[in-house]
Amino acid sequence: MSTMAFLKRSPWILHYDASSCNGCDIEVLACLTPLYDVERFGIINTGNPKHADILMITGGINELNRAVVRNLYEQMPEPKVVVAIGICAATGGIFRECYNIAGGVDKVIPVDVYVPGCAARPEMIIDGVVAALSILEEKRAKMTGAAQIKDDARHAAGEST
Amino acid sequence: MPERIVVPFGPQHPVLPEPIHLDLVLEDETVVEAIPSIGYIHRGLERLIEKREFTEYVYVAERICGICSFMHALCYSQGIEEIMKIEVPDRARYLRTIWSECSRLHSHLLWLGLFADGMGFENLFMRSWQLRESVLDVLEDTTGGRVIQGTCKIGGVRRDIGAEKLAEMHRALDPFEEQCRNLGDVFLNDETVKYRLQDLGVISKDEAYALGAAGPTARGSGVAIDHRETGYAAYGDLGFKPVVETAGDCYARCAVRVKEVYASIDLIRRAISEMPEGPLDVKVKGAPDGEYFSRVEQPRGEVVHYLRGNGTKHLARARIRTSTLANIPPLVKMLPGAQLADVPVVVLSIDPCISCTER
Amino acid sequence: MTVNEEQTTIGVALEDLMREVEGLQTGGYRLVQIGCTDIGGAYEVNYSFDKGYQFRNLRLTVGPETEVPSISGIYWGAFVYENEMHDLFGIPVAGINIDFKGTFIKTAEKYPFSVTRRGGDRCRNA
Numbered sequence: 001m002s003t004m005a006f007l008k009r010s011p012w013i014l015h016y017d018a019s020s021c022n023g024c025d026i027e028v029l030a031c032l033t034p035l036y037d038v039e040r041f042g043i044i045n046t047g048n049p050k051h052a053d054i055l056m057i058t059g060g061i062n063e064l065n066r067a068v069v070r071n072l073y074e075q076m077p078e079p080k081v082v083v084a085i086g087i088c089a090a091t092g093g094i095f096r097e098c099y100n101i102a103g104g105v106d107k108v109i110p111v112d113v114y115v116p117g118c119a120a121r122p123e124m125i126i127d128g129v130v131a132a133l134s135i136l137e138e139k140r141a142k143m144t145g146a147a148q149i150k151d152d153a154r155h156a157a158g159e160s161t
Numbered sequence: 162m163p164e165r166i167v168v169p170f171g172p173q174h175p176v177l178p179e180p181i182h183l184d185l186v187l188e189d190e191t192v193v194e195a196i197p198s199i200g201y202i203h204r205g206l207e208r209l210i211e212k213r214e215f216t217e218y219v220y221v222a223e224r225i226c227g228i229c230s231f232m233h234a235l236c237y238s239q240g241i242e243e244i245m246k247i248e249v250p251d252r253a254r255y256l257r258t259i260w261s262e263c264s265r266l267h268s269h270l271l272w273l274g275l276f277a278d279g280m281g282f283e284n285l286f287m288r289s290w291q292l293r294e295s296v297l298d299v300l301e302d303t304t305g306g307r308v309i310q311g312t313c314k315i316g317g318v319r320r321d322i323g324a325e326k327l328a329e330m331h332r333a334l335d336p337f338e339e340q341c342r343n344l345g346d347v348f349l350n351d352e353t354v355k356y357r358l359q360d361l362g363v364i365s366k367d368e369a370y371a372l373g374a375a376g377p378t379a380r381g382s383g384v385a386i387d388h389r390e391t392g393y394a395a396y397g398d399l400g401f402k403p404v405v406e407t408a409g410d411c412y413a414r415c416a417v418r419v420k421e422v423y424a425s426i427d428l429i430r431r432a433i434s435e436m437p438e439g440p441l442d443v444k445v446k447g448a449p450d451g452e453y454f455s456r457v458e459q460p461r462g463e464v465v466h467y468l469r470g471n472g473t474k475h476l477a478r479a480r481i482r483t484s485t486l487a488n489i490p491p492l493v494k495m496l497p498g499a500q501l502a503d504v505p506v507v508v509l510s511i512d513p514c515i516s517c518t519e520r
Numbered sequence: 521m522t523v524n525e526e527q528t529t530i531g532v533a534l535e536d537l538m539r540e541v542e543g544l545q546t547g548g549y550r551l552v553q554i555g556c557t558d559i560g561g562a563y564e565v566n567y568s569f570d571k572g573y574q575f576r577n578l579r580l581t582v583g584p585e586t587e588v589p590s591i592s593g594i595y596w597g598a599f600v601y602e603n604e605m606h607d608l609f610g611i612p613v614a615g616i617n618i619d620f621k622g623t624f625i626k627t628a629e630k631y632p633f634s635v636t637r638r639g640g641d642r643c644r645n646a
Contacts, residue, residue: 024227
């Protein structure tokens with residue numbers, strides 16, 4: 001078994017505030033602090049996209065952060081999962097009619113889990129992360145599966161020559 | 162002369178949960194100039210007034226910022242009430258004060274935590290946020306929402322707090338205050354905290370005033386401006402004196418907030434004991450016609466809602482000037498002279514709330 | 521001890537603006553905000569000041585495309601409001617100390633509050 005299998009036990013999270021009102025952001029942070037304390041499950045909040053497995057985004061997409069969100073997502077290594085937190089990240093929410101809001105996060109990057117709420121409650125956010133973990137595991141299995149097939153093919157080709 | 166280099170700071174930065182970008186001009190490790198740029202969370206809420214009726218806009222106002230949400234709703238409602246000459250019932254004024262001060266408590270504890278995190282004092286961060294949860298429990302118990310309350314409306318409040326709950330809150334205040342004082346003691350007296358904060362990001366009284374600083378940023382420099390002195394909601398009945406420090410450094414701004422936590426607890430205690438009986442709201446008839454600059458003291462400082470009605474259900478204009486926008490010029494003046502490693506702490510010391518700033 | 525808040529608004533002509541603002545500055549007023557309102561074909565610009573909770577408001581009315589002088593030479597911190605005025609309303613402001621030249625608040629729609637903006641967005645949801 002590769003060491004990657006333990007990813008699920010200790011996923012690292014990158015949080016970015018797209019254009020949220022702050023409500024969901026502080027709830028994401030609240031998940032990390034003593035009452036909810038997801039760190040006890042090995043979940044760590046990181047500021048570095050290259051260290052992250054799960055991208056948690058709050059708020060909708062606007063003109064200026066479109067490129068920032070895309071950039072952060074692209075910097076993350078595979079496998080990666082995106083969790084959109086709060087109704088603004090899902091559809092634009094109460095701000096959907098604003099001239100500067102293009103809509104939910106899925107306008108720019110693929111989203112795997114949507115966490116509802118305005119503001120999303122910490123319990124919901126933790127639920128979302130748990131859902132994200134199994135998707136992360138699936139993606140990992142697919143990746144290692146694909147790598148295995150390639151590897152086998154390489155071996156087969158190597159042996160025939 | 163050492164070479165100058167420009168270091169970009171943000172928008173995504175580990176210290177700040179929200180995006181702000183600064184171009185820092187450095188000579189070796191020392192900042193000589195800082196140029197801010199914002200706009201990463203600009204939504205355009207002011208124009209949403211065209212699509213929402215004036216009574217509905219309270220919900221939008223609440224979501225200008227998820228931390229001072231109740232106070233944005235309060236500022237907006239008070240503005241409309243002033244234009245429409247609505248007299249809010251006494252009990253509603255007291256309840257608004259209690260919820261406002263609860264918001265201030267949770268905001269200041271949140272900030273103290275983030276500030277400790279910025280200094281690298283991890284367990285102080287966790288302790289502050291642990292205490293903050295007990296304030297959120299009260300907010301959730303009394304309003305149904307942890308960060309967005311939805312209880313303030315034009316003409317009063319939407320919910321009551323029962324006598325039993327009030328008594329329970331009153332009893333809980335003493336042990337809570339003791340815990341806060343223990344926490345505050347670390348911020349005010351710990352040698353490492355002092356070493357990190359004193360003489361950092363200094364701004365003088367005259368400078369702070371001239372630059373239009375608001376809230377704890379102004380009061381940390383000795384400028385005694387606090388809108389609660391004008392006696393809106395129940396502050397006039399309860400009596401209020403601003404908390405002022407004079408050093409003007411990061412330590413002073415931190416001390417103002419620590420002491421405001423104690424002041425808020427005291428205000429809640431007195432509001433509960435003097436809570437009048439009576440109705441919660443008055444009926445709102447007609448539509449606002451006129452203009453008013455409504456001002457309220459938020460945790461981060463003075464907020465201005467300029468509201469202008471034209472006699473229809475839709476306001477002609479809502480202009481919101483939040484405290485962080487007013488605190489950006491002082492921040493730009495504070496940064497030069499600081500070491501690059503101290504930049505996060507100086508930036509945090511104004512308690513930046515970017516979603517407020519950009520609306 | 522409660523201090524009563526008073527609000528006064530006085531109209532000011534474009535050529536008198538700098539003199540009035542200077543007068544308030546020497547009078548010990550602090551700048552609270554600068555905000556604009558679209559009054560149909562023209563802008564109303566409110567320069568708000570405060571001293572001991574006495575709120576004074578200078579009201580300037582300008583047409584679109586009229587250049588307004590910057591008061592950032594008098595109140596250094598005015599640049600945030602003046603850049604905002606330019607970026608959201610499209611009012612040209614001359615001589616700002618830190619001029620972002622339209623990049624302070626970047627929006628999807630240019631000058632979203634401009635009086636000349638297209639009317640499509642003004643539909644009411646009533």
